[in-house]
Amino acid sequence: PASIPRTVAHAIWTIERLPKDIETFYEADTYPHNRFYSSATQLTSLMTGALMAGADDFLFYCLQYLDDPLEDRGYFDAYARLRPRFERVKRFIRERDARLAGVRQVWKVEDLSLTRGLGYGHSTEALSWTAYMLAKFGLPYTTQSRGADVAVLVGGTADALTDEEIRKLLAGGLFLDARAAEILASRGFSKDLGVDVVSGNRPPALGEEILPAAGCTCAGKLMNCYFILSAGSEGSIGRFVTLKPRAGTETLSRYTGMGGKPLVPSITYATNSLGGRVAVMATSVVGNRASGLYNLRKQELVQRLFGRMSGDGVPVMASGTPGIWILANV
Numbered sequence: 001p002a003s004i005p006r007t008v009a010h011a012i013w014t015i016e017r018l019p020k021d022i023e024t025f026y027e028a029d030t031y032p033h034n035r036f037y038s039s040a041t042q043l044t045s046l047m048t049g050a051l052m053a054g055a056d057d058f059l060f061y062c063l064q065y066l067d068d069p070l071e072d073r074g075y076f077d078a079y080a081r082l083r084p085r086f087e088r089v090k091r092f093i094r095e096r097d098a099r100l101a102g103v104r105q106v107w108k109v110e111d112l113s114l115t116r117g118l119g120y121g122h123s124t125e126a127l128s129w130t131a132y133m134l135a136k137f138g139l140p141y142t143t144q145s146r147g148a149d150v151a152v153l154v155g156g157t158a159d160a161l162t163d164e165e166i167r168k169l170l171a172g173g174l175f176l177d178a179r180a181a182e183i184l185a186s187r188g189f190s191k192d193l194g195v196d197v198v199s200g201n202r203p204p205a206l207g208e209e210i211l212p213a214a215g216c217t218c219a220g221k222l223m224n225c226y227f228i229l230s231a232g233s234e235g236s237i238g239r240f241v242t243l244k245p246r247a248g249t250e251t252l253s254r255y256t257g258m259g260g261k262p263l264v265p266s267i268t269y270a271t272n273s274l275g276g277r278v279a280v281m282a283t284s285v286v287g288n289r290a291s292g293l294y295n296l297r298k299q300e301l302v303q304r305l306f307g308r309m310s311g312d313g314v315p316v317m318a319s320g321t322p323g324i325w326i327l328a329n330v
Helices: 003-017 040-053 074-096 125-136 155-160 163-170 178-186 232-236 296-309
Strands: 025-029 057-061 103-105 150-153 173-176 195-200 207-210 222-224 240-245 250-256 262-271 277-281
Touching: 003 040, 003 125, 025 040, 040 057, 040 074, 057 074, 103 125, 125 150, 125 155, 155 178, 173 178, 173 296, 178 195, 178 240, 178 277, 195 262, 240 262, 250 296, 262 296, 277 296
Parallel strands: 025 057, 103 150, 150 173, 173 277
Antiparallel strands: 195 240, 207 222, 207 250, 250 262, 262 277
């Protein structure tokens, strides 16, 4: 199930950008058209994601190309049950001129080719893994600036942005992962990040601690962070940086070593001279499935942080529960 937001991420980006005079259909094709390969729930979830982004309808393949086409009614029955809701959503979007709202995913198609550097982080991965992260945290998202007071910039996408585009992002609410912060710092934007960013290796951390500045109400403040062992999902983190806060920058969480000794910040928050509200995370998002990122305590920290960075607030969120994929039409 966690792969669904990633799978439909590029379709959502495309649908949100096509002009209204182009009719859009999401091709729901599960060849060889039986549920040994894709469940009906998975298929209708993908269809729902495309529909919420503004797709007009579906090219829906629910029959197998055999002598008994409706041998398995699973897809057909699931669609029949959902069709009244699908139609209601389509009417709402059309009649109210509704669009996706929430946290903005920053990505440009130039990230595939026209970049200042080569190698790590250049593809559609920044788009798909941002969708994965926001869906895990129960936060709605859009790829457009409309309806989004806070943005997420991860991976190598920053290489494809102009200085003016970067300044505009830094003047609003902005969340950066390690690689994005690394690129912005190298291009002279450190003072607007509130931290100096030092490229580095995996810190010898045994834990991560939420600090009072995060404003969290969870009873426990410690999170898994066995970087020193790199076991299991902790080994999925591709990039690390050391964050050195500047004057006035808050540290929301920090890594700890042997005996709980403080090491370095893991998430920082700062305001800048552009009027922006900027948070920086010391690890990368692309490919990251670490338990230090995905847990209820970090979910509360991130949700509170995004609410703080958003001028009008995030329209809806799922709190205190993992992995609720939300798309909000406003």
